[in-house]
Amino acid sequence: MHIIRSNDLVKPALGKMVVEAPYVVKYRKPGQFIILRIDEVGERIPLTIADVDKEKDTITLYYQVVGTTTQKLSVLKAGDALRDIAGPLGHPTEIKNYGTVVCIGGGIGTAPLYPIARAMNEAGNRVITIIGARTEDLLMLTDKFETVGEETIICTDDGSSGRKAFVTDPLKEIMAAETIDAVVAIGPVPMMKAVSELTREKKILTVVSLNAIMIDGTGMCGGCRVTINGETKFTCVDGPEFNGHEVNFDELVSRLGTYRIEETVSKEKHQHKCKIGLGK
Amino acid sequence: MPELTPEERKNNFAEIPLGYSEETAVLEASRCIQCKKPLCVEGCPVNIDIPGFIKEIADKKFLKAFEVLKKDNMLPAVCGRVCPQESQCEEVCILGKKFEPVAIGKLERFAADYERSIEHAAGAEIEEKKDKKVAIIGSGPAGLSAAGDLAGEGYQVTIFEALHQPGGVLVYGIPEFRLPKEIVDYEIDSLKEKGVEIVVNRVIGMSETIDDLLDNEFDAVFIGSGAGLPGFLNIPGENLKGVYSANEYLTRANLMKAYMFPEYDTPIIKGKNIAIFGGGNVAMDSARVAARLGAENVYLVYRRSREEMPARLEEIHHAEQEGINFQLLTNPVGFTDDTMGNLAGVECLRMELGETDDSGRRRPIPVEDSEFVLAIDVAIIAIGSSPNPVIQKSTADLDTTKRGTIVIDEETMKSSKPGVFAGGDIVSGAATVIEAMGAGRKAAKSINDYLTTGIW
Numbered sequence: 001m002h003i004i005r006s007n008d009l010v011k012p013a014l015g016k017m018v019v020e021a022p023y024v025v026k027y028r029k030p031g032q033f034i035i036l037r038i039d040e041v042g043e044r045i046p047l048t049i050a051d052v053d054k055e056k057d058t059i060t061l062y063y064q065v066v067g068t069t070t071q072k073l074s075v076l077k078a079g080d081a082l083r084d085i086a087g088p089l090g091h092p093t094e095i096k097n098y099g100t101v102v103c104i105g106g107g108i109g110t111a112p113l114y115p116i117a118r119a120m121n122e123a124g125n126r127v128i129t130i131i132g133a134r135t136e137d138l139l140m141l142t143d144k145f146e147t148v149g150e151e152t153i154i155c156t157d158d159g160s161s162g163r164k165a166f167v168t169d170p171l172k173e174i175m176a177a178e179t180i181d182a183v184v185a186i187g188p189v190p191m192m193k194a195v196s197e198l199t200r201e202k203k204i205l206t207v208v209s210l211n212a213i214m215i216d217g218t219g220m221c222g223g224c225r226v227t228i229n230g231e232t233k234f235t236c237v238d239g240p241e242f243n244g245h246e247v248n249f250d251e252l253v254s255r256l257g258t259y260r261i262e263e264t265v266s267k268e269k270h271q272h273k274c275k276i277g278l279g280k
Numbered sequence: 281m282p283e284l285t286p287e288e289r290k291n292n293f294a295e296i297p298l299g300y301s302e303e304t305a306v307l308e309a310s311r312c313i314q315c316k317k318p319l320c321v322e323g324c325p326v327n328i329d330i331p332g333f334i335k336e337i338a339d340k341k342f343l344k345a346f347e348v349l350k351k352d353n354m355l356p357a358v359c360g361r362v363c364p365q366e367s368q369c370e371e372v373c374i375l376g377k378k379f380e381p382v383a384i385g386k387l388e389r390f391a392a393d394y395e396r397s398i399e400h401a402a403g404a405e406i407e408e409k410k411d412k413k414v415a416i417i418g419s420g421p422a423g424l425s426a427a428g429d430l431a432g433e434g435y436q437v438t439i440f441e442a443l444h445q446p447g448g449v450l451v452y453g454i455p456e457f458r459l460p461k462e463i464v465d466y467e468i469d470s471l472k473e474k475g476v477e478i479v480v481n482r483v484i485g486m487s488e489t490i491d492d493l494l495d496n497e498f499d500a501v502f503i504g505s506g507a508g509l510p511g512f513l514n515i516p517g518e519n520l521k522g523v524y525s526a527n528e529y530l531t532r533a534n535l536m537k538a539y540m541f542p543e544y545d546t547p548i549i550k551g552k553n554i555a556i557f558g559g560g561n562v563a564m565d566s567a568r569v570a571a572r573l574g575a576e577n578v579y580l581v582y583r584r585s586r587e588e589m590p591a592r593l594e595e596i597h598h599a600e601q602e603g604i605n606f607q608l609l610t611n612p613v614g615f616t617d618d619t620m621g622n623l624a625g626v627e628c629l630r631m632e633l634g635e636t637d638d639s640g641r642r643r644p645i646p647v648e649d650s651e652f653v654l655a656i657d658v659a660i661i662a663i664g665s666s667p668n669p670v671i672q673k674s675t676a677d678l679d680t681t682k683r684g685t686i687v688i689d690e691e692t693m694k695s696s697k698p699g700v701f702a703g704g705d706i707v708s709g710a711a712t713v714i715e716a717m718g719a720g721r722k723a724a725k726s727i728n729d730y731l732t733t734g735i736w
Binding site for chain 2: 022026027028037040041043044068069083084085088089104202215216218219220221223224225227232237250254255257258259263264265266269270
């Protein structure tokens with residue numbers, strides 16, 4: 001059982017949970033994720049570890065409230081508990097002194113990007129950050145990034161905050177103005193795909209973190225399989241980070257939609273319960 | 281043995297063989313002629329004293345029968361249900377030459393179920409506590425058995441399990457209707473009563489390594505991490521929506537109870553036309569789960585003939601009764617899609633049998649111009665699995681084979697790394713519950729010797 005220390009909606013559909021997980025805290029490195037299960041009937045879902053507090057033995061998780069499980073997460077309170085947390089899982093980010101690193105976060109991807117940007121900074125890299133979201137309500141951690149790296153550029157698709165642009169626009173400008181040694185991009189799949197396409201010609205090392213559907217997270221089921229350079233890899237044990245130029249993004253987008261129908265069925269069942277307010 | 285009819289089975293996950301009554305058990309046990317040189321004992325992978333326990337049943341001493349079983353078999357309620365007795369003990373039973381062999385498996389099940397029904401009547405005998413600690417990686421049959429014996433010897437035992445529920449294949453692989461989870465829970469509770477600590481959600485090898493375990497807390501380690509790496513066909517279209525490895529399909533259905541969606545949150549695609557590829561017990565389990573999830577057509581596609589199928593005859597028989605459509609001598613060539621990334625069909629080729637290959641079975645050869653398409657919306661790949669590589673990757677001085685299995689000394693179960701033992705599927709490749717259990721028990725004996733003498 002993992003006690004929740006705090007759980008707040010930092011934006012209308014964006015939750016931030018701080019939960020006890022001493023084993024994860026002990027071993028976690030930036031880039032890794034956990035798999036959690038709320039209760040006996042719950043699904044297992046992966047969430048990237050955004051931060052750890054070694055003194056309090058807690059990890060910080062951000063989650064977008066989209067379907068049944070994230071909906072259930074959002075109503076938990078401090079003092080409630082999560083039944084299961086497994087981790088840290090996946091390979092940590094390879095932190096090196098590359099030179100100039102552009103860190104790009106899209107929407108909820110900005111959460112796991114933060115510890116990576118910080119680590120890159122500490123490793124001696126010159127770090128430029130671009131944070132983007134569809135609209136201001138989906139922007140996160142903008143103030144935290146101010147303390148990391150040389151420059152933080154904020155953009156929104158609708159212009160409600162920062163520049164009215166996609167993250168690829170400032171990236172294009174930086175690419176034209178100077179040499180970039182590496183790019184780390186974490187966010188919605190179309191965003192990671194667009195960034196990878198942009199950097200392909202100049203052969204800039206581009207690291208992306210994939211968010212495939214997972215069940216066990218330990219390499220035993222193949223549910224999270226992706227095609228990398230024509231070969232099948234498992235996101236949970238071979239990733240979650242891969243070379244953006246080798247990822248079959250279209251296939252990943254397709255596979256992420258596997259349970260569209262079931263997601264609706266589940267949502268309806270749980271919404272129905274909440275509205276009436278009867279029973280459990 | 282009385283069974284649920286196919287109609288009764290169709291929409292539920294209840295166990296099928298209904299078990300013997302006391303009268304029937306005694307009658308069946310009395311058939312055993314108590315051979316002076318019992319062949320059945322040799323036929324058993326762990327040499328259970330079969331005539332011994334059967335005699336106790338015939339004498340109506342059911343608890344005593346259980347005790348005899350338990351000496352050699354850590355998990356009699358499990359093995360009585362899932363062991364392929366027809367190719368082990370029952371195959372060599374003398375009575376089987378002219379009549380039906382003694383129903384050894386069903387009698388084993390009877391004795392174990394009897395003990396469970398009166399709950400822990402056979403108390404645990406624990407030697408005095410020893411000051412050494414053993415780490416067991418994996419809570420499948422090998423790990424559980426090793427833990428049981430070591431705890432019985434007085435050692436402090438901790439089992440590390442990667443998933444959130446212990447049991448390994450017993451909970452994620454074998455469906456409820458073949459092995460009720462209540463039985464696995466019972467065995468695990470017995471272990472906890474013996475003082476075994478079970479830590480779930482712990483993936484040894486991801487962060488903490490075996491060296492960490494040996495340096496920090498433990499005096500010996502047993503690796504029972506199993507063969508959980510799924511095999512894929514490597515044909516076009518295998519990543520389409522609707523194509524599952526059997527591991528994923530069964531984990532969703534069995535462990536995560538997706539058959540109770542949306543009451544349970546984990547989804548599973550409830551296809552109308554499902555094809556399972558493979559011919560072993562996992563393929564049978566997958567097919568029978570698919571049938572219970574409301575599929576209209578369930579095809580079992582296997583490239584050889586019925587005789588070559590490695591699955592238990594009893595399970596093939598059950599599958600046929602439940603309406604599974606066996607497409608034998610058929611091989612998949614590629615999956616086709618509906619232009620939206622969903623599985624729509626599988627192109628197949630008919631096969632014929634040629635010469636024997638190294639597995640001792642006749643090699644399937646494609647029949648020219650025999651292509652045809654099976655319209656399906658779910659495919660389940662059940663062609664076998666290999667050893668989970670997590671431990672091997674993180675332990676440099678652990679000798680492994682090309683297949684990824686851990687190399688051990690067959691007698692001592694010792695790996696190449698001092699203090700580290702291994703057994704079960706991680707050593708043999710995918711095999712049976714009883715073999716894993718036997719390996720766990722053999723390793724426990726060897727670990728006891730090592731920790732007592734201090735000599736590797």
